[in-house]
Amino acid sequence: MKSHATTLLAEVRTFRQNHPDVRYVDLIALDIPGHFYGKRYPIEMLEKVAAGSPLKLPQNAVLLGVQGGLFKIGDYCFNDGDPDANRRLVPGTLKPVSWESQPLGQMLITSDGSEAPIEFEPREVLAKVLERLQRKGIHPVVAFELEFYLFDKKLDNGLPQCARDPLSDDPDDQPNLHIERLSRFSEVLDDMAQTAKDQGIDITVITAEIGPGQFEINFGHQGDGMRAADWAALFCRSTRGVALKHGYRASFMAKPYLQFPGSGMHVHVSLYDGAGNNLLAAHQQQPLRHAVAGCLELLPHCMPIFSPNHNAFRRLGGTVNAATRASWGFEDRDACVRIPESDPRNLRIEHRLASADANPYLVLAAILVGLEHGLEAKREPIAPLNEDRTSGTDFPLEMLDAVRAMQHQPVLRDKLGAEFVDVYCENKRQDHLAFQQEIPAREYRWFL
Template identity: 80%
Template sequence: MDAVCSDLVAEVRAFRQRYPDVRYVDLISLDIPGHFYGKRYPIDMLEKVAAGSALKLPQNCVLLGAQGGLFKIGDYCFNDGDPDAPRRLVPGTLKIVDWEKQPVGQMLITSSDTEKPIVFEPREVLAQVLARLERKGIFPVVAFELEFYLFDRQLRDGLPQFARDGATDDTDDQPNMHIERLTRFAPVLDDMVETARAQGIDTTVVTAELGPGQFEINFGHLDDGLRAADWAALFCRSTRGVAMKHDYRASFMSKPYLQHPGSGMHVHVSLYDQAGNNLLAANDQQPLRHAIAGCLQLIPHCMPIFAPNHNAMRRLSGTTNIATRASWGFEDRDACVRVPESDPKNLRIEHRLSGADANPYLVLAAILVGMEYGLEAQQEPIKPLNEDRSSGVDFPTEMLDAVRAMQNHEPVREGLGAEFLMVYCENKRQDHLAFLQEISAREYRWYL
């Protein structure tokens, strides 16, 4: 048994000793639309997998559409015999799931570092980007921020209703960002934070946001980009579960209300060398400007990642603190790429464009590819919004236009991988077309 297997076996045994009543463990991984798929394993079988027994799942699980359906993508799904692909356990991710009626465990799995990695698996895509940067002597430090809404658990006529705490009737009477909203919903919010920490997630600041029942959670900075994205993905899963336990519904949907702000995924990224020097701060911050220029140039060609569905595109409609063009600025929340005030050691960008329901692995991979592209091209960015409020580069806000802009863009193809790009663009195109295959009541009102 090699050292990795030995450590995994020790992790499983320590978990069993701490949680002797847990009988099953969910082995989970994120697919292209950002949903977890996997299998529920008896915990004694998990110890065998940790010791080196084969772990395989269908390769095409990664290709599922937003509603779980399979699309014909190249030779995948219908012409490949639906083959299995090896997976491995991700060390350090075996944690308790205590929001279900009977506690179970959960553990991340991935195809990375197996004999046959799945090149379009989101975690593997990010792993390849990080490995390439490491070979170049670039080491990112990353922190995610996620916004989400709390709703009543029950929909009304299919529509979400903002959460009530028992002290209000039909209106959310707390002003935007009011601290008392945190007090009113403290039981569920505290449970969300403590549950996340039990998952190993370093949750920090909680904020009541602008929308009714809208909140934001911040995570600590990590020098492990994969683990930072793991945290974002796992937080979404645990938060939904905890909300249901408290008779609420938590959603990371990008734009649940037309009249209220959408929910975003903000990603803070700084880059360091092997000695811990901030690369963005060198030479009077010229690398920072180059990295920003690269991000802005690639944003129009990465929109299916940053806004991965029809509803996420709705968020880009010019509401509060949402950019409608690729732009940047110092301490400017209207910009796609914001440079927060900081000392040279912590100089970073904050990428603010993505919807909260975007895939965190792919969002981070696309941001890093943009920064990498900019550092190598060494071009100056357009003027910041601080100097010119009209500064910006147009990007597509319709999914089919966004897919066309992405699928043939060579820097994105080189940065994220040609096979991934083909698979992802076709998945998004077919998912969008499937979404349109329903006649709404409004369509009958307008055209019948």
């Protein structure tokens, strides 16, 4: 059996043979706000790393704020000497980058699985949840769906402009939910889909959504939850790059327009035992009800993960299918937790609350912890929306309230890790406060 290093080295050498013009590879990882950070390595140095040479990056790179700055979080960033931390290459993720002007490669890196993983690294948080579930004989199957907007490449005084429809400059002329819009933007959408497939991502359905220039792309169901989250992260990166190549901006911003629907991250999750039996479907679907109850109980405490910034909270209670209360229902898109119609083999939940710009590793970790907690607590959920349209429990609709609700929740501290919860909450608190340190023009118009 090949060793880990031998397999990685073979992957790098095969890549070099297939892409002899590539001189550099971006080694990338997702930070807490969901942005990629990393280093650009010469391809020959990558071979050395694959063979076992150390790969180190600053530990505190994970703690970057939305704008890339560092906040004082406990002893991190300013009282710890800014130490390096080991990373490792993620096998199977070395792929060509086709949207840059020069030949380039990219490869995921992570601290999970290393000798001293970073407790608050998003990928490590998810890894711990998946490992714990596996020890319990629970095997998730996961599929992400991501909505995004296309904008014109040029901003208008800093504001986004609707994507130029090849047949009309009027956004009202774009047919909502219509197959024709897919045809009008087929050149860029086809390139996005093919580029994602070249990255190893299983792209399935493409839908024109309600907002002008808004689309949704679905991924295949994946038995490796980590890989499913990798796909969501990598898709955002490649889609932005392809859009720029075609003269557009692609944005996963949660609520770019007040008058149009926001963009969400929908996550389908089913749970199986080691023999392949659907755990949610057993005993006349009683475990499904328990799992839903657990998700709804923890949902108000996970809002900083599902709505990770000021703009994401604007999406809640929006024009279409964005709830303001924790709710569930069968075939009901107004619910936070929807149960799609399916046979017992494919019974699953669809978690619909997260914004498209949320961190996919943390979103999936939070959903799985909710399901796990529900299966353990075995409580009955509140009434589904199908029985009571007023059913639901409140959750925070403002970041500082959300952080307070998350930070001291005992189940989250236990199952996501107390160190992660503290670091994440302080990162969100500091980002929110930093966002408030600018007076917008409207404030002068109102109060000057």
